Amino acid sequence: MTETKPENKKIQAAGTFKKIMADHFLQMDAAAADPKRKVAWCTSVGPAELLQGLGFEVYYPENHAAILGTIRKADTYIPYANAVGYSPEICSYLTADVGAFLQGFTPLKRAYGIEAVPKPDVLVYNTNQCRDVQDWFMWYARHWKVPCLGIETHRNVGEVTAEHVESISAQLKKLAQDLAPIAGHKLDMDQFKESVRLSQQCSELWEKVLRCGTAQPSALTFFDGTIHMGPAVVLRGMQVAVDYYQDLLAELQQRIDQRVAAVEGERFRLYWEGMPVWGRLRTLSDQFLELNTCVVASTYCNSWVFNQLDPDNPFDSMARAYTELFIVRSDEVKEDYIARMCKDFQVDGIVYHDARTCPNNSNCRYGMHQRLSERLDTPHLVINGDLNDMRCYSDEQARTNIEAFVEQLGQG
Ligand code: SF4
Secondary structure, three states, X not given: OOOOOOOOOOXXXXXXXXXXXXXXXXXXXXXXXXXXXXXXXXXXXXXHHHHHXXXXXXXXXXXXXXXXXXXXXXXXXXXXXHHOOOOOOOOHHHHHHHHHHHXXXXXXXXXXXXXXXXXXXXXXXXXXXXXXXXXXXHHHHHHHOOOEEEEOOOOOEOOOOXXXXXXXXXXXXXXXXXXXXXXXXXXXXXXXXXXXXXXXXXXXXXXXXXXXXXXXXXXXXXXXXXXXXXXXXXXXOOHHHHHHHHHHHHHHHHHHHOOOOOOOOOOEEEEEEOOXXXXXXXXXXXXXXXXXXXXXXXXXXXXXXXXXXXXXXXXXXXXXXXXXXXXXXXXXHHHHHHXXXXXXXXXXXXXXXXXXXXXXXXXXXXXXXXXXXXHHOOOEXXXXXXXXOHHHOOHHHHHHHXXXXXXXXXXX
């Protein structure tokens, strides 16, 4: 461990990040107040490009729920969702978000002066990540008496076949038809293709940003990624996200050229598998910094890389891109993916976050961590916790385990 307390390296693009995220929320607030504009809620890996092609303003509740976690308000509001029948064992994004809504709380008020989340005209999900998103959206659909539509995806997919793509593509086409009366007009194919084009560009740039973690020393950390992924989630399909990642990439490229390390004196490099612990981002980032250990890559941040998108073939390419997602795939495909990532990023160990309320993003429950450690001859650590519900997370235990793990790496 370093003697003097090291400091987190500031990313200059953070100023632009704050501004474009603020603009996004303010725009959403204005759209909700304007009867001529339509708002669609969308899951984080839902069909955003299609919604943009139909002229909807697109709002992402998972982003809102993650903010609740980051400002450590999730624990306050989860019990209110439990009280209306939503178990403490299900997604704590869902319970924190619904609980906060029931209590009339949103972090957007303090941050941007926005009184409430934007009332949707429609809610659109894709079950590619989990069933919880559908239940979550259905709660709001019942509350506001607005339609809730979605894509029912395949699960546990090995090779993504033409049949998978065809069936999801057909659902997307049907969805476009069903959404048209809500939007007030038919899908604008030019706008749709443009959105797919911009989303594809955003995705390519975001991937390049993340691959700055392959540099030795790494130019960014997983914790940087969890913040700067915001535009890839909520602004994909828009020029502003493309511009943002061009700037961020240039900044990180400069770091690489000058051999500027995100973690001073980088001794070890780790891979993070699973959800972030939103309520402890800073604590964890500081601890790894003090241990001169850089978490260089993650499955989570890479979940918004949709390389298959193709504006010339928007329906099929969307169907493929949103089915090739890590979370949708079989364990064999997931293991191959993590193995590739560990090799590319040259990691010394893997940290698995077993998030109590998200089995979908916790890949250490069916032996994958053991199998991969054997296959890669790479040690692993399991941290028990949660994405939002900090009652499931022990600071003491996590701190001690991480310390011991890094010490063990030093002896290896
Ligand atoms: S994938 Fe996990 S964290 Fe995300 S919405 Fe589903 S249950 Fe919640």
